[in-house]
Amino acid sequence: MGYRGTVSTMLNFGERQPCTGWLVGAPHEGLACMFHMMNEARIAVGLGAAMLAYAGYRHSLDYARTRLQGRPPSAKDPARPPVPLVAHADIRRMLLTQKAYAEGGLALCLVAARLVDEAKTAEAADDRRRAALLLDVLIPIVKAWPSDYGIAANQHAIQIFGGYGYTRDYPVEQLLRDNRLNPIHEGTNGIQALDLLGRKVRIYGGAAFDALAAAIRETSAAAARHEDLGEAGIALALALDRAVLTTKRLTGASEGDRERMLANASLYLDMLGRVVLGWTWLRQGLAAAARLAHEAAPDARDFYRGKLHACRWYMRNEVPLVAHQCALLDELEATAFEMQDEWF
Amino acid sequence: MANPIVDRRDLSFLLDEVLAVETLTRRARFAEHSRATFDAVLDTAERLAQAEFAPHNRRSDEEEPRWDGSVVTIIPEVKAALDAFSGAGFMAMRADLEDGGMQLPETIVQAVMAVFMSANIATTAYAMLTQAAANVIARFAAPEQRAVWLQPMLEGRIFGTMALTEPQAGSSFADIRTSAEAAGDGTWRIVGSKIFISGGAHELSDNIVHLVLARSRERRSGRRHRASRASPSFSCQNICPVGRAAAARATASHWPGSFTRWAIAALSRRC
Numbered sequence: 359m360g361y362r363g364t365v366s367t368m369l370n371f372g373e374r375q376p377c378t379g380w381l382v383g384a385p386h387e388g389l390a391c392m393f394h395m396m397n398e399a400r401i402a403v404g405l406g407a408a409m410l411a412y413a414g415y416r417h418s419l420d421y422a423r424t425r426l427q428g429r430p431p432s433a434k435d436p437a438r439p440p441v442p443l444v445a446h447a448d449i450r451r452m453l454l455t456q457k458a459y460a461e462g463g464l465a466l467c468l469v470a471a472r473l474v475d476e477a478k479t480a481e482a483a484d485d486r487r488r489a490a491l492l493l494d495v496l497i498p499i500v501k502a503w504p505s506d507y508g509i510a511a512n513q514h515a516i517q518i519f520g521g522y523g524y525t526r527d528y529p530v531e532q533l534l535r536d537n538r539l540n541p542i543h544e545g546t547n548g549i550q551a552l553d554l555l556g557r558k559v560r561i562y563g564g565a566a567f568d569a570l571a572a573a574i575r576e577t578s579a580a581a582a583r584h585e586d587l588g589e590a591g592i593a594l595a596l597a598l599d600r601a602v603l604t605t606k607r608l609t610g611a612s613e614g615d616r617e618r619m620l621a622n623a624s625l626y627l628d629m630l631g632r633v634v635l636g637w638t639w640l641r642q643g644l645a646a647a648a649r650l651a652h653e654a655a656p657d658a659r660d661f662y663r664g665k666l667h668a669c670r671w672y673m674r675n676e677v678p679l680v681a682h683q684c685a686l687l688d689e690l691e692a693t694a695f696e697m698q699d700e701w702f
Numbered sequence: 703m704a705n706p707i708v709d710r711r712d713l714s715f716l717l718d719e720v721l722a723v724e725t726l727t728r729r730a731r732f733a734e735h736s737r738a739t740f741d742a743v744l745d746t747a748e749r750l751a752q753a754e755f756a757p758h759n760r761r762s763d764e765e766e767p768r769w770d771g772s773v774v775t776i777i778p779e780v781k782a783a784l785d786a787f788s789g790a791g792f793m794a795m796r797a798d799l800e801d802g803g804m805q806l807p808e809t810i811v812q813a814v815m816a817v818f819m820s821a822n823i824a825t826t827a828y829a830m831l832t833q834a835a836a837n838v839i840a841r842f843a844a845p846e847q848r849a850v851w852l853q854p855m856l857e858g859r860i861f862g863t864m865a866l867t868e869p870q871a872g873s874s875f876a877d878i879r880t881s882a883e884a885a886g887d888g889t890w891r892i893v894g895s896k897i898f899i900s901g902g903a904h905e906l907s908d909n910i911v912h913l914v915l916a917r918s919r920e921r922r923s924g925r926r927h928r929a930s931r932a933s934p935s936f937s938c939q940n941i942c943p944v945g946r947a948a949a950a951r952a953t954a955s956h957w958p959g960s961f962t963r964w965a966i967a968a969l970s971r972r973c
Binding site: 360361362363364365366367368369370371372376377378379380381382383385386387388389391392394395398399401402405406408409410412413416417419420421461464465467468469471472474475478479480481526529532536543545546548549641642645646648649661665 | 703704705706707708709711712713715716717719720721723726729730731732758759760762763764766767774776777780796807808809811812813815816819820822823824825826827828830834835837838839841842843844847864865866869872873875880882885888889890891892893894895896897898899900901902903904912913914915916918
């Protein structure tokens with residue numbers, strides 16, 4: 359389908375003649391060795407997905423600015439010249455959605471990479487431990503969220519190109535095909551969700567999840583005091599409170615409810631991912647607001663305004679979905695779990 | 703056509719204004735670095751991505767790798783791009799200075815990879831896999847293994863893979879069957895099949911180091927001891943992928959043929 363330039367092989371070892379290997383690391387420590395490369399590898403997968411989304415965003419933005427098509431609802435006179443696609447509100451919706459997913463995904467992956475550095479090199483042992491805890495709980499989201507939403511971004515890119523986007527004459531169809539690998543490799547997104555809900559939010563007595571909640575709370579509190587970001591800060595704080603309650607409820611589920619709880623793992627990852635992306639957008643929003651206060655250059659002001667606007671869009675359009683998802687999670691929603699094979 | 707490469711202003715915004723990456727240069731591990739070295743690394747990445755990676759993104763999709771029964775053929779732009787990547791030191795950007803690496807922070811490493819991925823994800827994948835494999839070897843391999851594998855990997859002369867998935871075991875590592883049996887001379891005999899191994903066969907490098915997850919079997923009192931299910935052993939080798947190995951995705955795993963070239967031939971000579 360995609361990644362066609364990357365050779366994919368089936369390797370048969372020792373089928374026709376003996377195949378020699380060397381043991382790396384201690385015997386029986388293979389999984390530990392493997393997991394050593396997994397953090398960085400999973401960041402790389404999330405990052406690749408975000409970059410494919412990013413490339414599609416840039417291609418479709420360029421197209422939307424140059425392609426003349428139709429007229430705005432307020433000026434339907436066919437005698438008037440057509441306007442660029444970007445003049446249409448629905449096109450801007452699709453561009454802004456891509457911007458939020460692509461740049462948000464990139465921010466998330468770089469936040470995770472920064473935590474890798476903190477976990478390895480922070481001077482205080484507490485800081486190193488805190489960074490390691492944050493990474494524990496973030497890695498499944500870092501891998502899965504950009505790969506799910508990167509594909510969603512690529513769908514919008516194709517939609518903006520219309521019929522042309524569906525053809526091989528334009529680059530956006532390839533980006534979608536390439537991106538379709540990312541939810542599959544390096545541990546499928548379903549496996550990431552089980553890792554998150556079944557293990558990561560529970561380890562160390564929930565300390566990893568608590569560290570994440572504390573970090574998000576710190577950012578939302580800073581934003582709530584800010585003139586331009588007060589609404590965004592409150593939206594994220596509310597979503598976080600909801601996620602904390604739901605997480606407590608799920609991790610406290612009885613052994614008898616465990617399967618039913620884990621049946622909701624993907625929904626849980628999507629919900630917590632939405633909170634985490636809100637966090638990365640709020641961090642971007644705060645940084646942009648700080649610079650905007652002193653910035654005079656018009657193109658720089660546009661850049662920071664764009665960041666603030668994408669932050670607001672995410673808080674208004676995506677973060678509130680957390681409440682609905684938490685309501686389903688709270689009751690251990692079970693319609694899919696109870697579905698019988700014979701009923702399909 | 704638009705420039706697909708990640709916006710440098712956005713990257714700088716994230717690195718400097720959101721993540722304060724320069725503060726990392728106060729740490730002993732990154733003391734050799736400065737804002738200027740980070741910028742130089744990103745400038746070089748952007749230039750190479752633009753010149754060597756982005757231009758063949760479409761062509762490598764349309765003319766995917768071919769397997770003629772003995773050799774995998776890939777459009778020449780891929781090797782040229784990866785040679786340029788290695789030549790600029792990017793294969794070693796995460797590695798320690800004493801191993802000849804750049805010892806860059808992970809934040810900068812991933813930012814650099816973001817630049818290349820946005821230009822051409824399929825070509826960048828070979829580099830990403832090699833970096834990941836080198837990372838494991840740097841951390842876990844015995845000194846003599848490091849001597850043979852690590853340096854060439856950091857220079858881009860040997861590439862790496864991660865061979866975990868098997869035809870019957872995708873997400874489920876508990877079900878892997880590939881086995882490694884001690885040969886008594888310090889090497890192991892590997893038997894089994896791995897599937898969907900990216901970068902598993904090509905002419906882009908002198909050799910390929912496959913990191914293969916396998917169950918270890920050891921002879922004890924004449925009886926085979928099977929490793930516990932929960933802790934398979936991780937073997938790395940020059941694997942000899944004898945049998946089927948296919949290049950192009952569409953027809954993968956259906957082409958007969960054998961691969962004996964790299965592995966045994968090249969690595970056993972050096973070992």
